Amino acid sequence: MNVAVDVKPGDADEAQLRVDLAAAFRLAARADWHEGVANHFSAAVSADGRRFLVNPRWRHFSMIKASDLLLVDADDPSTMEREDAPDPSAWSIHSAIHRKVPHARVALHLHPPYATTLATLKDPTIHPIDQVTARFFNRIGMDMAFGGIASEEAEGERIAATIGNHSALMMQNHGVTTVAETVAEAFDAMYHLERAARQMVFAYNTGQPFAVIDSEMADAVAQEWQVYKGAEFAHFAEMKRILDRECPDYAD
Numbered sequence: 001m002n003v004a005v006d007v008k009p010g011d012a013d014e015a016q017l018r019v020d021l022a023a024a025f026r027l028a029a030r031a032d033w034h035e036g037v038a039n040h041f042s043a044a045v046s047a048d049g050r051r052f053l054v055n056p057r058w059r060h061f062s063m064i065k066a067s068d069l070l071l072v073d074a075d076d077p078s079t080m081e082r083e084d085a086p087d088p089s090a091w092s093i094h095s096a097i098h099r100k101v102p103h104a105r106v107a108l109h110l111h112p113p114y115a116t117t118l119a120t121l122k123d124p125t126i127h128p129i130d131q132v133t134a135r136f137f138n139r140i141g142m143d144m145a146f147g148g149i150a151s152e153e154a155e156g157e158r159i160a161a162t163i164g165n166h167s168a169l170m171m172q173n174h175g176v177t178t179v180a181e182t183v184a185e186a187f188d189a190m191y192h193l194e195r196a197a198r199q200m201v202f203a204y205n206t207g208q209p210f211a212v213i214d215s216e217m218a219d220a221v222a223q224e225w226q227v228y229k230g231a232e233f234a235h236f237a238e239m240k241r242i243l244d245r246e247c248p249d250y251a252d
Helices: 012-030 076-080 088-100 112-118 153-163 181-207 214-226 230-246
Strands: 038-046 053-054 072-073 106-110 139-142 168-171 174-182
Touching: 012 038, 012 053, 012 106, 012 181, 012 230, 038 088, 053 088, 072 153, 076 088, 088 153, 088 181, 106 181, 112 168, 112 174, 112 181, 139 153, 153 168, 153 174, 174 181, 181 230, 214 230
Parallel strands: 139 168
Antiparallel strands: 038 053, 038 106, 053 072, 106 174, 168 174
16 A cells, blocks of 8 residues: 655655656546546656656546656756657646746646536636635636637746636636645645535526625635645545555556
8 A cells, every 4th residue: 555645845755746646647537527638737856846747648547657657847848859748738838837836846737527617607706605615715816818728838828827826726718727835735726626616506506696705704714724734635645545445556
């Protein structure tokens, strides 16, 4: 069984980072957050964040193993000339994030059903209507300038700039991205972002007015999520325990 730990910046444990990121791919597939063989995750292995792991091109999330992950350099454009070059959109988005967003040691980009549904709306705001939606109150970036499939350098640069100091980004007409210092935190943010989006879609479907929590209380609830920060690591560790029991080859 794999030890259920998550690598923090500075540990420089590429082997463990590979295991953690591979676990995130498998878990995303189980949750039906992926989109065919598209979408991509990355994790920095160097102190400056420029060298990072990313999934190989067009490999299904449910099959990815730790040893499959590509090690690339955000400052090396010749990466896309390699025989094993990553998907162009993965390079566009993740090389820019790892060059421009210091706190984004890990970046998960997905098109999960509920969050992407919100992203198709003219106003994709996640209103604070319960504890989970309140987690993101004034704490999510909004990229409202869709530029097509993100395969161009400018698109990646804009996405990275829009993240700012946030840990989550709603991308209109596109999907969502979460960033964090560890895989555990980025995974937990994605998990709760998709649940918050699901709550919003369910609430919209009732046709009834929202009972929006007032701003002061919503902010207090968002801050209280930090009191339970340890739960983010416990959540990911428990999910890895499930993988260890049911499909341990992810760590190979």
